[in-house]
Structures are given as C-alpha cells and as structure tokens.
Amino acid sequence: MTPDPPDPDDAPILPDLLRCDSTALPLGKRVLHIGGALLFFALGVIGWLIPIVPGIPFYILGLVLLAKAVPAVGQRVNAWERGLSPRWRLALRPGWRRRQAAGERGEAARRAREAGSDVEPE
Numbered sequence: 001m002t003p004d005p006p007d008p009d010d011a012p013i014l015p016d017l018l019r020c021d022s023t024a025l026p027l028g029k030r031v032l033h034i035g036g037a038l039l040f041f042a043l044g045v046i047g048w049l050i051p052i053v054p055g056i057p058f059y060i061l062g063l064v065l066l067a068k069a070v071p072a073v074g075q076r077v078n079a080w081e082r083g084l085s086p087r088w089r090l091a092l093r094p095g096w097r098r099r100q101a102a103g104e105r106g107e108a109a110r111r112a113r114e115a116g117s118d119v120e121p122e
Contacts, residue, residue, distance in 0.1 A: 014089050014096070017081045018067050020074035033069035037062040 025033065040062030047055025067074035081089065090096065 014086075014093065016078040017089075017092060018064065018074045018077050020067070020071045020078065024071075025069060030069045033065045037066035037069065040065065 024030070040058045043053075044055040044058035044062060047053040047058055063073070063077065067077050081092065084092075
C-alpha cells in the first residue's frame with residue numbers, strides 16, 4: 001500500500017528565500033556585492049579545478065551576493081525555490097518552524113496581556 005501524496009493545501013505558506021527589495025542598494029554597496037559575488041564565483045571555479053576545495057558553497061554564496069545586488073537575480077532564485085517541494089523548501093530554512101511557533105506564542109501572550117489576563121497561554 002502506497003501512502004497518499006501530501007495535500008498541497010496542507011503545506012505551510014513560506015516566505016521567499018531571499019528578500020528582493022524594490023529599493024536599490026547604494027552604488028557603493030552594489031559594487032561591493034557584485035565584486036564579492038565575482039570573487040566567490042572565481043573561488044567556486046578554483047574549487048571545481050582543485051578537488052580538495054569544494055566549490056558549491058562558493059557558488060551559492062556568490063549567487064546570494066549577486067541576488068542582493070541585482071533584484072532580478074533574487075526574483076529568479078525565489079522562483080526556482082518556489083518550484084521545490086514543501087519538504088525541500090522547509091529544509092532550506094532551518095529553525096523556521098521554531099521561530100514561527102515562538103512568534104505565535106508571543107502573539108498569544110500579547111493578546112492575553114491586552115485582555116488583562118495574568119495567565120500566560122500555553
């Protein structure tokens with residue numbers, strides 16, 4: 001007997017992986033981000049050529065820096081990430097569920113204080 005596939009409606013609504021602000025960074029920061037991205041891409045190529053140094057983390061870091069400097073790249077990364085299954089999307093966000101639960105507990109405690117109750121909700 002095979003298990004039923006998960007219902008897409010049961011999947012948690014996750015925020016985008018990378019924030020792509022519509023406001024552009026100042027020119028100096030953009031240049032630094034793009035320069036850092038090029039540096040990390042170069043280190044990734046070196047890691048590809050020299051098998052002792054792994055290149056994938058450098059490619060990922062370079063892509064993140066490039067996405068911060070160029071909003072179109074960040075939007076593309078978010079579109080790729082939205083195509084993943086909910087299981088993989090959660091795996092890319094370690095601690096997201098814990099922070100989400102802590103935020104809900106904090107919100108419930110705030111509502112209880114506003115209502116004048118001395119008892120903290122569980």
